[in-house]
Amino acid sequence: MIRILVVDDHAIVRSGLITLLNDHKTREVIGEAAEGNEAIAKALELKPDVVLMDLSMPHGKDGMTATTELKKLIPDIAILVLTMHDDDEYLFRAIHAGASGYILKNAPHEELLTAIHSIAQGDAYLYPTATKRLMSEYLEKLKNGENKDIYDTLSDREKEILGWIAKGYANREIAEHLIISVKTVETHKSNLMEKLGLKTRPELVKFAMKKGLLNFE
Structure with a gap:
């Protein structure tokens, strides 16, 4: 039962x-x-x-x-x-x-x-x-030979903000946690997305998952 x-x-x-x-x-x-x-x-x-x-x-x-x-x-x-x-x-x-x-x-x-x-x-x-959608996108990235070391091109602050974004926090919440302005968060987010070649927030989340930045325990 x-x-x-x-x-x-x-x-x-x-x-x-x-x-x-x-x-x-x-x-x-x-x-x-x-x-x-x-x-x-x-x-x-x-x-x-x-x-x-x-x-x-x-x-x-x-x-x-x-x-x-x-x-x-x-x-x-x-x-x-x-x-x-x-x-x-x-x-x-x-x-x-x-x-x-x-x-x-x-x-x-x-x-x-x-x-x-x-x-x-x-x-x-x-x-x-x-x-199906998640598997398709994941396999497509593997097929295109995504560079697993591209994460190392991010600055420490960009890596930190990537982690917050991946966990679902909004820009304003991230700014409050890190004691910086919302504009600064938006700038870092824009820069890291450009470096990683990503266009949407869900893509950032998936990238963070592959890098082990999310702890699901």
């Missing part, structure tokens, strides 16, 4: 998910929550095997923050992000936060159930198009 906690700020969505998930003897929804703080409290109280976590919850703590905190409090808990955000940046941030899986809200019911059973068994799950 997989014990599940459903977290979403829309009551109708929670109701639909609970009906779907309870329709089998191998699954049981043991609780629900409307925002991150409630989700953490319920998880600590009920000890679910899987938390089905929405990301965008405007009233209270968001799903990304709740995921990070839950993994610190209950390291073995499996968290499946269920979101409308089909975006590489959200995907990498969720993985970094500790999510075991990432699936879109428009996915077929069968895919959602497969994802839940997969992460409950200790596996990871990404929706198919995300996996």
